[in-house]
Amino acid sequence: MKRIGIDVGGTNTDAVLIDGETIVASIKVPTTQDVLSGVKAALAHVAGHRDSVASPIDAVMIGTTHFTNAVVERARLERVAAIRIALPTGASLPPMCDWPEDLRAAVDPLIFMVHGGHEYDGSPLVPMVPDEIREAAMKIRDAGITSIAISATFSPLTTECEVKAAEIVRSVIPDARITLSHTLGRIGLLERENVALLNAALQSLGKTTVQAFSDALREAGVTAPFFLTQNDGTVALADVAATNPVHSFASGPTNSMRGAAWLTGLTDAMVVDVGGTTSDIGCLAGGFPREANNIVHVGGVRTLFRMPDLLPIALGGGTIIDPATSKIGPRSVGYRILTEALVFGGETLTTSDVAVAAGLIDMGDRDRVKGLDPAFVEASLARIRDMVADSFDQMKTSAEDVPLIAVGGGAFLIPETVPGASEVLRVENAGVANALGAAMAQVSGEVDQVFSGMSRDEALAKAEAEARNTAVASGADRASLKTLEVEDIPIAYLPGGARRVRVRVIGDIAFS
Amino acid sequence: MLQEFSEENIEPLATGAWILGTGGGGNPYISTLNLRRLYAEGRRVQVMDPMALEDDDMVAVVSNMGAPLVGQERLGDPVHLARAVEVMEDYLGKPFRAIMSVEIGGSNALSSFLAAAILDRPVVNADAMGRAYPEAQMTSFAIGNLPMFPLSLVDVRDNEVIVTRAASWTWMERISRKVCTEVGSTAATCKAPRTGREVKEWGIHYTVTKATELGRAVIEARARHDDPVQAVLDHEGGKQLFRGKVIDVARETTGGFLRGRTLIEGIDADKGSRVELAFQNEWAVAFRDGEPVAMTPDLLCLLDTVSGGAIGTESVRYGQRVTVVALPAPELLTTPAGIAAVGPRAFGYDIDFRSVFS
Structure with missing residues (x-):
């Protein structure tokens, strides 16, 4: 199994070529302004050693701390608009009401609270008013903003308001890049909205970063599958990862902690990963980063999605x-x-x-x-x-x-x-x-959807089977798959005992 | 006797109230944000000793009613709590001297503060549960057989309801719950008004102070790197029941409540055993390897083993490292009348109450 692991930090770009558990080549070069030439230099070095291994490269794993750095430094973020569909609820706590002042200033948001949203059973809270959305969209367009986060009450259960609002916004701003809160977050409006807003603020950076990686790999003649490492230590296809930079927030520190465990043989210790721009302190427990149980603060913002416990x-x-x-x-x-x-x-x-x-x-x-x-x-x-x-x-x-x-x-x-x-x-x-750590990262498969007309056990089993298939399709070895998490939310008052089930499995990359 | 509640006390109150919420009552974060914003506007709340109430003073008893999960999506706005009090004052034709929370557990510990900050009235240092419970007949006032009406209920869509009369606490619960469920399982309510005399006789006293000091003990233990779970046990005279890892959570939202169970696999000294926690908004009964070992009205709390913070029934997740602890209930709840109202049978478990502290 030949893998290239690359980590792009704010200061240095590191790369390794490993064959099984042997480090064939490693290099550290300065990260360049265009990202590309640094990655190219690192790639050229490790790819130059590929002749010393018998078979071609199986996979390339790239981890980057660019997105976290941008939030922590309050730099390279783009101006965003927030549309929250929740009135008449939540008026006393508008979007970003609990953000640090300097980050809020860096994102310089246009904020709109409009009528609509859902109840817990999926029915409308009050009717959504398309003209309110259209009016907001026109103001957003006139301000020259193209990255927009849309949130609505109970959108993880019923996506309708967010999806419809997105259509209206797109009709006014055809090139809008829209983050819908239900695609990233869970129940908890403020936290889900925060994740969506951070994701919106990172759209341009996400796109340019992944494009740069892609170009560099092509020029180095590497044709192996290309993954970006994710917050939980797994990998995702780069194209998907580009639209969701928040899922790569903690990939750098996650990878370094897994790397530190491997290098020291210690399974329980604290790890400080000092980059050029930021450091992260985390805790290794049983060889893996301790997971944050709940709310994780990113650059001072409360978020609720899968993250390692890091400072x-x-x-x-x-x-x-x-x-x-x-x-x-x-x-x-x-x-x-x-x-x-x-x-x-x-x-x-x-x-x-x-x-x-x-x-x-x-x-x-x-x-x-x-x-x-x-x-x-x-x-x-x-x-x-x-x-x-x-x-x-x-x-x-x-x-x-x-x-x-x-x-x-x-x-x-x-x-x-x-x-x-x-x-x-x-x-x-x-x-x-x-x-x-990146080079050793595993592949995951996730299913997150509503199941109905079956018992809870059947729904969980079906979701798990689908998650396993997804992981295998992404290159995982079926025999190595383990279930990382199982979560289900019953959707009361919908027929057929509907429940939203989320299952995530993880496994090693399969030898081809 | 009035004392200003300082801004520095908001965080400890929220932390302590969340622990006393025994898994329910809603995470106080949203209420905390709202209260901070009101303080930032320059508003302040005075806390009043219940014994300083005159017998014929009128006290408003407020709460946000509903499923905790809903409160995380339909964010509460303090103006609706204040409105519920005003609706009741209009109906009674008499002003309230002070405001108190129906429950000190969870988010509602701060509900009285939010209404009080807007209406400029003091908060009474007392509640009617000493913890959190899901239903109206589970209060010290119900145990004291006090009148249960009228009740005002305010919805965000300009729906206002007054239940002028009800045949019993259970009927009041059924009727108001029905209305609450109809408007989306969350509503601001002002419960049956209490006289100063009733609060002095039947209130659970000084629970604002209790929650604030418990929260402060946990926060300080974290800062010292002492064991915050131990700090909770020490502060409340509690008992550690079980330490483990959450391996399954099942939830159903039915009849406006969050019901279900959490399965915990033991670690360390509890390795080889399992505890199942059954809940209806709050943790109700703990079964160890199938046997009931702790139950309401003893306070069952699920704490994060590391931070000592409370974990709610709506947020408990697979993989969490947790410690189950029991804290003593207010004395009134363990009397025969108390057990009839809030013992295990009140939650559908055919078990005789046995306190872990007896």
């Missing part, structure tokens, strides 16, 4: 330090680190420059940071230590000391000792842990 910190190797105030982040030079950081000849002071000045790592031109005041360097490092210790402390669930594994290109920023950690582990190949 992001705006700290990475490219994080900008203000020379006047010594404030660290949240902005980062990201992929421009090799031109903008002081040690690489640039003019921007970054955390990497401070690390070089302190002798934590040797890279670039050390002479260029000789002039930094040692007291300033020490104060900056102390702040970084505090940021790490704070987040570590927040994520810890027991007072006992636990090991901390530092991975990612910026792992040198993690201090030798962290309060509450029994040890700080650094491992060989830690820099490409993400890419390794």
Whole structure:
């Protein structure tokens, strides 16, 4: 089984070629502004080793933290419109009412609350008024906004209002990119609406990112199936993944945690994955990332969908330090680190420059940071230590000391000792842990639909069988399939004991 | 005796109320957001000692009625709670001195605060359950055999209903539940008005303080990395019953209630055993390997093993690591009259009540 795993971070693009459990080749290159040339460079390197393995590449798995970075940095997001179909309910809590001010400002939404929506039994709450939607759509069009999130009460049970509203919006704005809340989220209007709005704000970025990957693979002559890694550690076909960037939110940290487990042989530990722009702290339990039980905050926004339990910190190797105030982040030079950081000849002071000045790592031109005041360097490092210790402390669930594994290109920023950690582990190949985790990712199959005219057991069995078939069709080995989750919501008062059943299965990629 | 309820107390009240909700009462998040927004507008709520009520003071008893799941979609607006109180005042022709919540468990702990913030009246430091229950006849006022009418009910679509008279608490429940279900299984209600004397005699007192301090204990335990589940047990004098992983959840929404069961497989000391939690909005009975081991009116709480936060019957999910704990019920609920109203038979289980604390 030959797989290429690629992880595109804000700063570095990592790639590995693995044959079974053997790392045949690995490389870390800077992420480039166009994403493409960095991926190409990494691909060229690992693909160059494919002759050393007997058979062609079976699959390419790509993980990217681009989408999370955009939300955390409040950058590269596009302006969105929200249409909530719920009046006369919910007027005191409009869309985005619980978002952090700066993120809301970055998305600069146009918000509309209109009449309509559904009751829990699928009947109309009040009639939807097409003219209200049309009027909203015209205002959205006049504002030049093309990415729109539409939510309606009880849309996971009855999609009608959202679907009809989408048709009306499209008739006014033919090139509209519309995210319907029921396609992503679950019961819980605010959280589902939040996921839809984040997804809408990431549409352009999703499209350009996947297109860039696709181009790079084609040019490198790699024709194997191409997947994007997802929040739960599974993979999805890239074309599908492009329209739902939120499903890739946590793929980077998920992959790095799985990679860290594999590299250290530890199954229970904390993992900090330091990228160029952000870090994530998570918890390995039994070799897999601990799952968040419920609400997950993404960039300060409440969401409710499948995510690992992670705490992001705006700290990475490219994080900008203000020379006047010594404030660290949240902005980062990201992929421009090799031109903008002081040690690489640039003019921007970054955390990497401070690390070089302190002798934590040797890279670039050390002479260029000789002039930094040692007291300033020490104060900056102390702040970084505090940021790490704070987040570590927040994520810890027991007072006992636990090991901390530092991975990612910026792992040198993690201090030798962290309060509450029994040890700080650094491992060989830690820099490409993400890419390794991606390369080892499995295929999933999911079914999420309404079943009626059968018992609960029959509905669950039917859904599971279909999910397994979906996974197999996506390239999974049937014998390896395991059921990850089963969820069912009865739809009362509909005939035939209707229930919405959601089943997700996971398995290894089948050898062809 | 009035004391201002500070903004810093909102989060602890919500956390504590959600635990005392015993799986039901609705997650207080939406109410918390609404209350924060009202505080951000400069509104403030005073909390009143129930013993400071005059005998002939009139107290409004408010609640959002309905299925918790519906409240997550049809987001509550405080103006409707306030409207339910106004409708009742108009009907009575008398003003209310103060407002109290029918139940301290779950979202409704904050309902009195939302109405009070808009109407500028104090909130009484008491409720009528000391927890959450799904039905109107399951209150301390019903156990005290107090009048159960009139009741006002307000829907978002400008439907307002007053039930002027009912033959019994059960009839009031049946009629108002029917109306509530008809308008979508959620409505703002103002229950039968209470006199100061009735609240002093039959209210479950100081439960606003109890919920707030319980919530604070959990939040502080998390911050110290102490075991928050232990903090709940210590604060309430509770007992840990079972620790495990959720392996199945079955739900049915029938007659305006969320009914079903949750199956938990034991881990650690409970490995090899299973607990089934039966619920009707709230957790009602815990069966360990088929045997009933804990039941209402003892408070059955399902807590997240890590965070100590409550897990609701509408949000419990496969795979969650959970701890089942029992907390002592208010004394009134364990009297013969209390057990008749809220014991296991009131929920259709033919079991004699046996407290885990006796």
